Amino acid sequence: MTEAFLKEWHRLVANRDLEALAKILAEDVTMGAPPYWDKLSGRPVVHFLLGLIIHTIEDFTYHREWHAAAGDAREIALEFHGHVGGLNLQGVDLVTLDDEGRLRNLDVMIRPMNALEKLREVIAPQMIEYLKQNGPDRDQ
Amino acid sequence: MTEAFLKEWHRLVANRDLEALAKILAEDVTMGAPPYWDKLSGRPVVHFLLGLIIHTIEDFTYHREWHAAAGDAREIALEFHGHVGGLNLQGVDLVTLDDEGRLRNLDVMIRPMNALEKLREVIAPQMIEYLKQNGPDRDQ
Numbered sequence: 001m002t003e004a005f006l007k008e009w010h011r012l013v014a015n016r017d018l019e020a021l022a023k024i025l026a027e028d029v030t031m032g033a034p035p036y037w038d039k040l041s042g043r044p045v046v047h048f049l050l051g052l053i054i055h056t057i058e059d060f061t062y063h064r065e066w067h068a069a070a071g072d073a074r075e076i077a078l079e080f081h082g083h084v085g086g087l088n089l090q091g092v093d094l095v096t097l098d099d100e101g102r103l104r105n106l107d108v109m110i111r112p113m114n115a116l117e118k119l120r121e122v123i124a125p126q127m128i129e130y131l132k133q134n135g136p137d138r139d140q
Numbered sequence: 141m142t143e144a145f146l147k148e149w150h151r152l153v154a155n156r157d158l159e160a161l162a163k164i165l166a167e168d169v170t171m172g173a174p175p176y177w178d179k180l181s182g183r184p185v186v187h188f189l190l191g192l193i194i195h196t197i198e199d200f201t202y203h204r205e206w207h208a209a210a211g212d213a214r215e216i217a218l219e220f221h222g223h224v225g226g227l228n229l230q231g232v233d234l235v236t237l238d239d240e241g242r243l244r245n246l247d248v249m250i251r252p253m254n255a256l257e258k259l260r261e262v263i264a265p266q267m268i269e270y271l272k273q274n275g276p277d278r279d280q
Contacts, residue, residue: 035253037228064234066206066217077206077217079234079247088177092232092249094204094219109232109249113175113256120253 001101002073006065013060018051026098032107034091035120039105046106048130052123053108057082057089074098084122089115141241142213146205153200158191166238172247174231175260179245186246188270192263193248197222197229214238224262229255 005024012020022043030039031046040046054060060082068075074097082089091110098104110116145164152160162183170179171186180186194200200222208215214237222229231250238244250256 032230032251034251037252037255064215065209066215067209069205069207069216075204075206076209077232090172090247090249092217092234094232107230107251109230109251111172111174111247111249112177113260115177116253116256 002067002076002097005095005097005101005103006076006078010062013054013062016054018047018054021050021054022047024102026100026102026104029103030105032094032105034108034110034116035124044134045130049123049127050106052126053119056119056122057084059083074104084115085118087115087118088112089119142207142216142237145235145237145241145243146216146218150202153194153202156194158187158194161190161194162187164242166240166242166244169243170245172234172245174248174250174256175264184274185270189263189267190246192266193259196259196262197224199223214244224255225258227255227258228252229259 008020008024011017025043025047027043028041029043029046030041031049032039033049040049060080062078062080064079066077067073076095078093078095080091080093089110089112091108094107095103096105110119148160148164151157152164165183165187167183168181169183169186170181171189172179173189180189200220202218202220204219206217207213216235218233218235220231220233229250231248234247235243236245250259
């Protein structure tokens with residue numbers, strides 16, 4: 001289950017395949033995005049934000065991979081590297097799968113600060129526009 | 141080896157025991173800090189910055205723990221939560237141990253952005269002062 005998810009995840013990120021992305025998100029997926037504390041909730045908004053991130057970060061490559069120490073195959077940590085606006089970035093995806101092997105929760109953290117700021121600069125206006133059209137706030 | 145490190149790590153963070161911290165850092169330890177891209181290098185500066193972080197983040201608690209998928213016991217990922225200046229914060233430590241079970245490299249990522257900004261606000265002036273007194277730049 002974990003292996004199938006990871007294979008598909010790596011493939012769709014490399015190919016920026018947003019159609020495939022929608023299919024591996026649980027309907028009630030949640031996401032702790034790098035800029036915000038409150039979780040984004042539900043497939044449409046998480047799909048939208050992940051799509052933006054995948055399109056904005058250049059040279060997206062995955063590196064180290066960790067599995068839950070307690071042996072729960074649904075918990076994975078993934079390190080990635082990339083560039084945004086010419087700046088180096090390193091990040092981590094903390095992935096939780098549901099029992100069907102779809103993404104149930106994703107927390108994303110990024111360093112350094114200047115790359116995170118640049119990423120927010122690009123995605124925030126598009127997120128605000130999306131939320132204006134699709135819901136009163138990002139908890140919807 | 142990993143277990144001994146983790147037990148000591150959790151103990152010293154909870155107790156803000158900076159003397160014990162120095163003892164589990166490799167001499168040539170490196171650190172990818174949340175605000176900077178360039179790695180900090182060497183026990184003195186990493187010890188100083190980690191001490192600042194441990195003292196600045198309140199309610200420091202560790203949560204999920206992951207081990208390298210490839211089975212290398214020297215690679216661990218740790219999730220932590222805390223507060224800084226009244227703001228919630230979630231972070232991850234990507235830990236690499238050396239063959240003696242001491243910290244060889246630590247990459248730290250934090251979300252959300254406002255908590256990271258607040259943390260930097262507190263630690264940056266002290267880091268700048270430290271580097272002025274101890275070396276020409278943070279690569280030393």
